[in-house]
Amino acid sequence: MSKMPDPSFQTVAIIVAAGRGTRAGGDLPKQWQLLHGQPVLARTLAAFAAMPRVLVIHPDDRARAEAIAGDALIVEGGATRDASVMNALLALEGRGVAHVLIHDGARPLVSPALIARVRAALDRAPAAAPALVVTDALWTGANGLVSGTRDRSGLYRAQTPQGFHYEAILAAHRAHPGGAADDVEVARAAGLDVTIVEGDENNLKLTFPGDFSRAGAILKGRAMDVRLGNGFDVHAFCDGDHVWLCGVKIPHHKGLLGHSDADVGMHALTDAIYGALAMGDIGRHFPPSDSQWKGAESHIFLRHAAELARSQGFAIANCDVTLICERPKIGPHAQAMRAALAKIMGVDLDRVSVKATTSEQLGFTGREEGIASIATATLVKA
Numbered sequence: 539m540s541k542m543p544d545p546s547f548q549t550v551a552i553i554v555a556a557g558r559g560t561r562a563g564g565d566l567p568k569q570w571q572l573l574h575g576q577p578v579l580a581r582t583l584a585a586f587a588a589m590p591r592v593l594v595i596h597p598d599d600r601a602r603a604e605a606i607a608g609d610a611l612i613v614e615g616g617a618t619r620d621a622s623v624m625n626a627l628l629a630l631e632g633r634g635v636a637h638v639l640i641h642d643g644a645r646p647l648v649s650p651a652l653i654a655r656v657r658a659a660l661d662r663a664p665a666a667a668p669a670l671v672v673t674d675a676l677w678t679g680a681n682g683l684v685s686g687t688r689d690r691s692g693l694y695r696a697q698t699p700q701g702f703h704y705e706a707i708l709a710a711h712r713a714h715p716g717g718a719a720d721d722v723e724v725a726r727a728a729g730l731d732v733t734i735v736e737g738d739e740n741n742l743k744l745t746f747p748g749d750f751s752r753a754g755a756i757l758k759g760r761a762m763d764v765r766l767g768n769g770f771d772v773h774a775f776c777d778g779d780h781v782w783l784c785g786v787k788i789p790h791h792k793g794l795l796g797h798s799d800a801d802v803g804m805h806a807l808t809d810a811i812y813g814a815l816a817m818g819d820i821g822r823h824f825p826p827s828d829s830q831w832k833g834a835e836s837h838i839f840l841r842h843a844a845e846l847a848r849s850q851g852f853a854i855a856n857c858d859v860t861l862i863c864e865r866p867k868i869g870p871h872a873q874a875m876r877a878a879l880a881k882i883m884g885v886d887l888d889r890v891s892v893k894a895t896t897s898e899q900l901g902f903t904g905r906e907e908g909i910a911s912i913a914t915a916t917l918v919k920a
């Protein structure tokens with residue numbers, strides 16, 4: 539949502555993750571623990587990647603949130619769940635939002651089909667939420683003994699995302715005294731009819747340690763989504779005494795022409811990541827015509843591409859950069875280049891390759907008029 543919802547988006551997702559729940563075990567609140575190598579919350583955000591997103595966090599988690607938020611708007615929550623949702627709703631005021639989907643950060647396995655059911659119901663109702671019919675028998679218990687039974691007919695297990703017409707839920711929260719279990723309770727207190735849509739057993743809320751293994755098993759059963767992208771770039775030599783290649787400054791009797799560092803290798807790699815996401819190229823995200831990007835250092839582009847990949851739920855599985863030039867010699871610098879790129883992208887060194895070739899003195903690279911680079915990146919969503 540590039541810090542401001544595009545007015546063409548009618549629906550905004552609000553991901554509520556300001557709680558400190560540690561019943562799932564571990565030192566970190568559950569929404570920050572790793573599920574199959576990725577923070578739970580990164581997966582939850584990715585599930586709503588098709589729409590603008592607001593991420594509601596605890597103030598202590600700001601640095602963590604910024605690392606995974608991508609283009610989501612970060613809002614600090616309040617002391618209660620109600621207050622956290624209210625902060626998000628207020629942050630959207632005056633932005634032309636029609637509908638909001640309010641979702642628990644600890645439900646990372648929500649499916650596109652479930653999200654679509656809630657959205658579709660909002661065309662016909664002011665509020666809609668997913669739920670599952672209770673099929674188990676219900677008991678009361680005390681001191682380890684069953685103390686009674688309850689009729690389960692008409693009972694549902696509530697899930698999220700809970701969807702609402704924006705103005706209606708904002709007014710409902712304003713009028714509510716607080717202490718609601720969820721937003722459906724707030725909506726009903728304001729007299730809104732809430733349509734029940736079919737929930738999903740896999741849309742579990744990670745609460746206890748065992749939930750993580752169950753979620754892991756569900757993820758394993760899902761098809762892996764692999765994306766491959768390529769990038770190509772050329773920069774001409776000019777007067778100078780050094781070149782920047784893959785984040786490393788190399789003394790040379792010429793420089794490279796271009797904005798700021800003209801890092802041809804890093805530009806090719808950045809475009810490979812954008813390409814794998816089918817989300818354009820450097821020029822689209824950082825228009826050269828926009829004066830704020832004139833002279834911007836290339837690591838800004840690469841970091842943006844890597845964060846965009848993460849915000850869409852992808853990990854960078856590997857990348858491979860080839861520099862094409864007669865000189866300078868790349869070999870002595872290749873390890874430093876790999877380390878620089880790995881650090882910027884936040885990936886392990888053994889997933890980053892940098893190599894070089896000459897073009898046998900043929901063509902513009904052979905005549906030492908410039909340097910070319912090609913790059914490949916593999917992204918995996920698992």
Ligand code: MG
Nearest residue numbers: 771772802805
């Ligand atoms: Mg370039």
